[in-house]
Amino acid sequence: MAYWLMKSEPDAYSIDDLERDGTEPWDGIRNYQARNMMRDDMRMGDKVFFYHSSCKEPAVVGIAQVASGPYPDPTQFDKRSRYFDEKSNGDDPRWILVDIAFIRKTKRPITLKELKVHPALIDFRLNKRGNRLSIFPVDEDHWNVVIDLE
DNA sequence: GCCAACGTTGGC
DNA sequence: GCCAACGTTGGC
Numbered sequence: 001m002a003y004w005l006m007k008s009e010p011d012a013y014s015i016d017d018l019e020r021d022g023t024e025p026w027d028g029i030r031n032y033q034a035r036n037m038m039r040d041d042m043r044m045g046d047k048v049f050f051y052h053s054s055c056k057e058p059a060v061v062g063i064a065q066v067a068s069g070p071y072p073d074p075t076q077f078d079k080r081s082r083y084f085d086e087k088s089n090g091d092d093p094r095w096i097l098v099d100i101a102f103i104r105k106t107k108r109p110i111t112l113k114e115l116k117v118h119p120a121l122i123d124f125r126l127n128k129r130g131n132r133l134s135i136f137p138v139d140e141d142h143w144n145v146v147i148d149l150e
Numbered sequence: 151g152c153c154a155a156c157g158t159t160g161g162c
Numbered sequence: 163g164c165c166a167a168c169g170t171t172g173g174c
Contacts, residue, residue: 007160031169054160112161130167132159 002046003138005126006100007053015050015062015105023067023101027075028083030095034135039070039096048100049138049146059109060146067101107150120145
């Protein structure tokens with residue numbers, strides 16, 4: 001089993017939204033690296049850190065899991081969606097997603113601030129300069145360190 | 151294929 | 163709101 005981190009702006013979609021919905025298609029990803037990971041590398045049951053970004057207190061706030069195989073992101077064909085992509089066509093969809101299912105909230109938000117100063121997390125991707133990718137793999141060691149901070 | 155311009159992300 | 167980082171676009 002692999003581990004991942006997925007970012008979401010809580011104003012757009014928060015861990016509370018995922019708790020309410022149970023399962024959610026992770027739509028709107030328009031970055032090829034992130035898409036490739038969903039398409040090629042994620043497996044049902046992989047564990048996911050749910051991370052709140054671009055907000056007052058950036059933090060890991062929950063645990064989720066990959067809940068589907070890869071399939072085309074329907075919003076790319078929806079003209080009314082902000083994620084509509086006129087260059088994508090139905091025979092060869094450009095954007096692929098997976099479903100994400102709620103497992104639990106962390107006991108408390110594990111803030112970026114504390115992740116940054118943890119000696120065992122120096123190489124954690126979230127702490128790297130210029131980290132903008134909204135989906136990335138997490139080493140098992142890093143996963144366990146973060147969980148132990150709860 | 152190069153690279154400047156532009157847009158987006160995301161912490162602060 | 164600012165700005166660094168960096169991905170994408172498009173002209174050449």
